[in-house]
Amino acid sequence: MERVGKQMNWGFVIAASPEEEIGYIRSAYDALSSPLVLCADGGLQKAEKLGIPCDILIGDMDSGGGDGAKDVMRLPMEKDFTDTQSCLEEAVRRGCSHVLITGATGGRLDHLLCNLHLLEALEKKGVHGLIADRDNLVQLLESGPVQVPACYRYFSILPIDEQLRGVTIEGAKYLLQDAMVQRDDSLTVSNEAPSGEVTIQVKEGRAFLIFSR
Amino acid sequence: MERVGKQMNWGFVIAASPEEEIGYIRSAYDALSSPLVLCADGGLQKAEKLGIPCDILIGDMDSGGGDGAKDVMRLPMEKDFTDTQSCLEEAVRRGCSHVLITGATGGRLDHLLCNLHLLEALEKKGVHGLIADRDNLVQLLESGPVQVPACYRYFSILPIDEQLRGVTIEGAKYLLQDAMVQRDDSLTVSNEAPSGEVTIQVKEGRAFLIFSR
Numbered sequence: 001m002e003r004v005g006k007q008m009n010w011g012f013v014i015a016a017s018p019e020e021e022i023g024y025i026r027s028a029y030d031a032l033s034s035p036l037v038l039c040a041d042g043g044l045q046k047a048e049k050l051g052i053p054c055d056i057l058i059g060d061m062d063s064g065g066g067d068g069a070k071d072v073m074r075l076p077m078e079k080d081f082t083d084t085q086s087c088l089e090e091a092v093r094r095g096c097s098h099v100l101i102t103g104a105t106g107g108r109l110d111h112l113l114c115n116l117h118l119l120e121a122l123e124k125k126g127v128h129g130l131i132a133d134r135d136n137l138v139q140l141l142e143s144g145p146v147q148v149p150a151c152y153r154y155f156s157i158l159p160i161d162e163q164l165r166g167v168t169i170e171g172a173k174y175l176l177q178d179a180m181v182q183r184d185d186s187l188t189v190s191n192e193a194p195s196g197e198v199t200i201q202v203k204e205g206r207a208f209l210i211f212s213r
Numbered sequence: 214m215e216r217v218g219k220q221m222n223w224g225f226v227i228a229a230s231p232e233e234e235i236g237y238i239r240s241a242y243d244a245l246s247s248p249l250v251l252c253a254d255g256g257l258q259k260a261e262k263l264g265i266p267c268d269i270l271i272g273d274m275d276s277g278g279g280d281g282a283k284d285v286m287r288l289p290m291e292k293d294f295t296d297t298q299s300c301l302e303e304a305v306r307r308g309c310s311h312v313l314i315t316g317a318t319g320g321r322l323d324h325l326l327c328n329l330h331l332l333e334a335l336e337k338k339g340v341h342g343l344i345a346d347r348d349n350l351v352q353l354l355e356s357g358p359v360q361v362p363a364c365y366r367y368f369s370i371l372p373i374d375e376q377l378r379g380v381t382i383e384g385a386k387y388l389l390q391d392a393m394v395q396r397d398d399s400l401t402v403s404n405e406a407p408s409g410e411v412t413i414q415v416k417e418g419r420a421f422l423i424f425s426r
Contacts (some may be wrong), residue, residue: 078387082403085398108405110423110425113371120397152319158326184331187294188295210321213321
């Protein structure tokens with residue numbers, strides 16, 4: 001749905017995944033206008049290194065302290081949800097309409113997969129979520145025209161459901177017309193957009209849209 | 214199904230994902246008895262660095278040459294499947310009953326997700342697939358007792374389907390009894406097994422089982 005006239009209130013989450021290079025977090029932060037910054041536990045150390053002011057620190061503090069944050073929500077060590085999930089819920093509570101999640105892809109694959117599917121949880125609450133790391137940008141796929149950001153070479157459609165039906169890709173290097181795409185195949189991986197814009201339609205099924213360098 | 218009496222023919226795939234540290238690939242290779250080694254394109258360079266003899270090199274050779282392999286399958290640059298998928302298909306053709314995939318998780322998230330779901334493609338062919346990297350080991354979850362390898366601290370259940378029903382976890386730090394687990398929640402992330410063995414039952418739904426350090 002078009003959000004014309006609606007204010008975009010950005011939440012900016014810095015999660016605690018181990019990462020070799022974190023400079024992209026600063027660039028992502030600088031691209032937004034006054035986002036609400038939420039750090040998941042050790043994410044605060046990244047914020048401090050990058051000079052990003054943290055509005056809310058959320059976590060069990062198992063990977064760092066909390067002096068540098070304006071506000072702190074301390075969670076128990078033993079809990080049924082991750083610190084990153086708590087950050088997203090707090091972002092939603094505080095009225096964010098869009099959330100960009102960083103620091104969420106390195107190290108543990110269980111956390112990465114869990115974080116990817118938190119985009120679905122956000123969507124259920126009407127909030128548009130994005131996950132960025134140094135090499136990738138991930139969002140849930142919506143049918144319609146897509147602007148491929150200039151800094152990414154590839155775009156890929158990764159089915160969440162076992163099958164996507166009626167997939168049409170126009171304006172890209174590899175075209176599809178009303179095709180079926182299986183999750184366990186690699187048909188829609190590594191496409192390119194010569195003009196920077198493609199149009200993607202999916203009649204049935206959910207997928208991630210991933211931009212990569 | 215129990216494979217008692219059936220020979221385990223291991224395929225060992227080295228994919229081309231960028232990785233900071235590749236020593237784990239050598240350790241994983243050394244743990245297997247005479248596996249068939251398949252390198253996906255630039256994976257060959259890792260094999261050569263680690264002194265692992267490559268039986269088959271498969272790829273469009275966009276990320277490296279092919280002198281060090283016994284056998285080479287050259288694929289076109291423009292194709293409908295990834296080099297890693299081709300390696301798995303060749304491993305199946307050559308009679309592998311088990312395949313361990315390495316080098317498949319770094320860099321591009323589209324490739325990572327695609328590789329994870331290739332485990333489903335293997336399973337459909339009756340082949341047991343595993344993905345390992347420095348920090349993680351991933352397989353499809355089957356109900357029953359699970360030995361958590363000593364080198365991993367955490368185990369997580371990540372739903373592939375939107376819901377898992379009837380999830381029971383016994384012998385772990387966090388227990389579940391006939392529970393429902395949603396894909397967009399983080400309930401079954403970061404469990405631990407004090408005794409090294411847990412028993413997991415899932416009545417309905419598919420999931421990844423992920424061990425992490």
